Amino acid sequence: MSDSFYTGGAGRYFATDRAISPWNPRHQNGVAIAALAAHLIETTPTLAPMMLARLTLDIARPTPIGAFDAVCTVTREGRRMQNLEVAFSSGGEITARVSALRVRTVASPVSDDVLVYPSPDETPAIPLARRDPKRAGLETRILSGGLTRIGPGSGWVRPALDILPDVAASPLVAAAMAADLGSGLSSIFPHAIWSFANIDLAIHFVRPPESTWIFVDAETTSAGDGAALVNTVLADERGPFARAHQTLFVEPMRIPSASVRDAAMA
Amino acid sequence: MTSAFYRRLADGRFEPLTPATGSWNRAHQNGVAVAGLLAQAIEAAPTRSPMKVARFTLDIMRPVPFAPIAVRITPVRDGARMQLIDAEIVAGGEVVARASAMRVRMDESPTAEEAPPAHPGPDDAPPNPVTSVLGAGHPMETRVVAGSIRQPGPGAFWATFNADVVEGEAMCALARAAMASDVGSAPSSIVERGKWSFANVDLSLYLTRAPVGAWVLVDAVTISAGAGVGLVNSTLADERGVFGRAHQTLFLAPIEAAA
Numbered sequence: 001m002s003d004s005f006y007t008g009g010a011g012r013y014f015a016t017d018r019a020i021s022p023w024n025p026r027h028q029n030g031v032a033i034a035a036l037a038a039h040l041i042e043t044t045p046t047l048a049p050m051m052l053a054r055l056t057l058d059i060a061r062p063t064p065i066g067a068f069d070a071v072c073t074v075t076r077e078g079r080r081m082q083n084l085e086v087a088f089s090s091g092g093e094i095t096a097r098v099s100a101l102r103v104r105t106v107a108s109p110v111s112d113d114v115l116v117y118p119s120p121d122e123t124p125a126i127p128l129a130r131r132d133p134k135r136a137g138l139e140t141r142i143l144s145g146g147l148t149r150i151g152p153g154s155g156w157v158r159p160a161l162d163i164l165p166d167v168a169a170s171p172l173v174a175a176a177m178a179a180d181l182g183s184g185l186s187s188i189f190p191h192a193i194w195s196f197a198n199i200d201l202a203i204h205f206v207r208p209p210e211s212t213w214i215f216v217d218a219e220t221t222s223a224g225d226g227a228a229l230v231n232t233v234l235a236d237e238r239g240p241f242a243r244a245h246q247t248l249f250v251e252p253m254r255i256p257s258a259s260v261r262d263a264a265m266a
Numbered sequence: 267m268t269s270a271f272y273r274r275l276a277d278g279r280f281e282p283l284t285p286a287t288g289s290w291n292r293a294h295q296n297g298v299a300v301a302g303l304l305a306q307a308i309e310a311a312p313t314r315s316p317m318k319v320a321r322f323t324l325d326i327m328r329p330v331p332f333a334p335i336a337v338r339i340t341p342v343r344d345g346a347r348m349q350l351i352d353a354e355i356v357a358g359g360e361v362v363a364r365a366s367a368m369r370v371r372m373d374e375s376p377t378a379e380e381a382p383p384a385h386p387g388p389d390d391a392p393p394n395p396v397t398s399v400l401g402a403g404h405p406m407e408t409r410v411v412a413g414s415i416r417q418p419g420p421g422a423f424w425a426t427f428n429a430d431v432v433e434g435e436a437m438c439a440l441a442r443a444a445m446a447s448d449v450g451s452a453p454s455s456i457v458e459r460g461k462w463s464f465a466n467v468d469l470s471l472y473l474t475r476a477p478v479g480a481w482v483l484v485d486a487v488t489i490s491a492g493a494g495v496g497l498v499n500s501t502l503a504d505e506r507g508v509f510g511r512a513h514q515t516l517f518l519a520p521i522e523a524a525a
Contacts, residue, residue: 053497101515106519188376225375251373
């Protein structure tokens with residue numbers, strides 16, 4: 001039997017306990033939501049060969065563990081570009097929404113992005129959370145930063161779970177999952193005192209990723225007004241392929257739940 | 267030249283004025299104007315508590331015709347802690363452009379600000395506009411501080427506006443940032459002008475705070491894997507420092523010879 005975030009299909013899904021949020025055990029985590037959204041987009045046909053240029057995920061409300069709906073709709077069809085929307089809903093209410101843009105591919109001039117980093121094999125196998133080395137369904141090799149260290153962070157990330165039974169994460173799905181880790185890698189907040197859940201996630205692709213090992217290089221910035229912005233570069237072994245951002249809702253931790261305490265002490 | 271991009275009509279629609287004319291096609295509106303109009307509409311929508319705009323995403327799904335247009339505002343999630351709101355332009359019964367914004371309530375929390383980019387300030391910058399379209403008298407005033415539209419490669423410029431987005435209505439900070447960001451693709455172009463078109467099909471802003479003062483700095487780099495798609499990465503700053511990032515997806519297409 002496969003170990004997956006979700007079961008179900010055709011618009012009606014069930015989130016397993018592998019999709020539990022580190023902030024609240026009744027809610028789904030952003031990694032799982034981003035994975036399912038990317039999977040639904042990737043499996044929607046296009047009228048011409050296209051690449052995903054942008055994926056913007058808004059987390060309007062928590063999506064519960066258990067049954068929910070997720071439907072992908074083409075909002076603008078075309079041979080040159082395609083706009084899509086994925087709506088997550090529960091109890092008739094939209095909980096998360098994704099807008100995506102795909103653009104037709106054709107040969108054109110190249111201008112590379114540059115980033116220097118070691119390969120996954122050269123990176124020590126230090127996980128993001130020692131007590132839960134496959135936290136949020138991800139295998140991690142942390143080069144710098146992390147949950148308990150303040151400041152920018154980087155590391156390699158690889159899916160350790162399937163999205164659905166026998167549906168493994170593709171490189172594109174892996175990138176969406178990895179992007180959600182930027183905030184945890186580069187926190188500027190003492191972890192047990194502040195909560196900093198992300199309320200959105202956006203990824204801008206230069207090209208599709210080539211492997212499921214994704215390098216994440218993240219920095220959190222804030223004007224100190226109750227929110228923060230994470231700026232992330234995503235790369236594979238060939239080089240950078242995308243930029244990602246998260247908006248963080250920053251507030252003093254209320255009574256920490258057991259899972260949050262565990263994460264903070266991990 | 268008129269001192270606004272749009273005029274509000276009695277029926278609530280917006281009539282585009284000369285500065286809103288398309289740069290790739292005169293029958294269309296330009297992206298700068300569209301971004302400004304939708305940013306202005308979002309900032310004017312009420313919130314349940316004091317909030318700032320953290321993200322602004324604009325999709326241009328079809329060309330926006332150079333004709334009066336209606337703007338439709340829809341709050342998707344209207345809470346006291348956050349608001350997710352859409353602003354759409356409807357033309358000919360169809361949604362041709364859609365902006366969405368994430369607004370977040372303001373409170374005190376730890377600060378982590380970035381060092382300002384090493385460019386001269388707007389007062390020390392020569393009055394070289396990004397493109398001749400933005401020459402003397404245009405309501406968008408730009409001063410290039412790095413790169414050039416004639417030379418492929420990164421570029422940076424200061425921008426300010428000597429006009430309203432909507433005639434007689436004060437221009438909001440989000441509109442200033444969005445309109446300036448929409449020009450990031452021009453000074454950072456990587457393709458030979460006249461041979462390739464590189465219109466942007468979206469625009470996204472990620473903001474740590476609203477810009478202060480009249481000038482916005484856009485420090486832009488265009489990258490492309492050569493598949494007909496480009497990505498502009500811009501750092502946004504004002505005279506106090508960096509306040510965010512912007513991206514544009516570029517549709518790269520060869521311009522067919524006139525003959």
